[in-house]
């Protein structure tokens with residue numbers, strides 16, 4: 507039973523607790539609010555979840571392969587697509603799955619509006635980073651996107667995933683999406699970001715409705731089309747596109763049933779070894795490297 511003395515002791519501690527709470531809020535709003543940082547082995551990913559900047563940094567052994575990767579959407583009768591961060595930002599959380607003191611998993615949650623009861627859908631993005639050993643130049647990033655229809659009727663939803671990766675080496679990158687769901691960006695025989703999108707809850711085709719391999723010299727660029735304030739429908743541009751500053755985008759058009767969700771799992775596999783490692787790769791190490799990464803994933 508709580509005594510008066512105990513209550514008084516609690517009351518005396520209260521100002522200190524409030525100060526501590528204020529300090530924690532301050533830390534969260536100044537250093538941690540905008541940017542989510544994931545780390546694992548040789549790899550580090552930074553995502554600004556509160557702006558269209560999105561994922562802006564993916565360093566592998568110090569080399570940054572990502573200029574931007576982010577999601578846009580167009581729902582119902584919206585007249586232009588909007589970046590996913592323009593939804594109500596519920597929050598994010600970290601997970602350190604392997605208890606090495608580094609958070610390699612981040613979960614970001616958005617919903618239609620600040621009013622949870624009035625919102626018809628939520629969107630969650632779960633990133634899981636899997637680094638390679640130091641100097642390997644290899645890393646893997648998974649992104650699981652779930653659009654959940656929390657309303658009582660079907661929801662018309664278009665989801666766009668845009669990716670602008672960069673690879674080392676001169677001469678520009680080559681990008682292709684031969685089957686629609688498998689964007690591949692390469693530079694020379696070794697450097698690459700090999701992506702695959704897998705629909706994990708079935709609504710219509712397992713393939714995207716639109717996909718385009720793009721170049722920074724396109725007019726307008728893929729990014730410009732997603733941000734121009736007009737409704738965009740992607741075509742089917744499989745490429746390969748000629749060497750340059752490559753990007754790509756995919757579009758999923760789905761009617762999501764009441765209480766159902768549309769889920770896509772992306773896997774981005776990057777290989778950007780430093781020149782010293784290339785000699786090793788030249789004698790057949792690339793397959794070993796790739797299988798080592800895969801083994802870690804199981």
Ligand SMILES: [Ca+2]
Pocket residue numbers: 545546601602603604605606607608609610
């Ligand atoms: Ca960890």
Ligand SMILES: [Ca+2]
Pocket residue numbers: 586587730731732733734735736737738
């Ligand atoms: Ca547009």
Ligand SMILES: [Ca+2]
Pocket residue numbers: 573670671672751752753
């Ligand atoms: Ca690029």
